[in-house]
Amino acid sequence: MSGGLDVLALNEEDVTKMLAATTHLGAENVNFQMETYVYKRRADGTHVINLRRTWEKLVLAARAVVAIENPADVFVISSRPFGQRAVLKFAAHTGATPIAGRFTPGAFTNQIQAAFREPRLLIVLDPAQDHQPN
Secondary structure, X not given: OOOOOHHHOOOHHHHHHHHHOOOOEOOOOOOHHHHHHEEEXXXXXXXXXXXXXXXXXXHHHHHHHHOOOOHHHEEEEXXXXXXXXXXXXXXXXXXXXXXXXXXXXXXXXXXXXXXXXOOOEEEEOOOOOOOOOO
16 A cells, blocks of 8 residues: 555455455456456356455545544444444444434435434445435
C-alpha cells in the first residue's frame, strides 16, 4: 500500500486470520465488476479472491468510517438473518447505529415521520436485499 502507514499494511497475521475465516473463497459465478478482485479459479470452480485487494478495500472502508466525527451518525443495516448479528456486533464495537431486521421505509427521507434519521454514512450488508423499492 503506497503512501500509507506501516500499521495499516497487510501482514502475515492478518492474512492468517482472513484465511481462517475463508475470506478468500468466492462463489462459482463472478460478476464482471468483481473480476479484478479474483486471484484465480480452483479446480472445483470456486473463485479465489485476492487478499491484498480485499485488504486495500477494508482499509479504505475503515478510513471512511473513522472520518465521521460522531459514530452514531454511521448507520449499519441488514434485514437478512445472517447479517443481523454482524450489524449488532459492528455497532457495539464502533458506536454506530444498528438497524437489524425490518427497515421502516421513509426513515431517511420523510422528515414528518417520528423515526426520521439523517445518517452521515450508510453501510448496507446486502444491497440487493436491503434496497428501498420504487
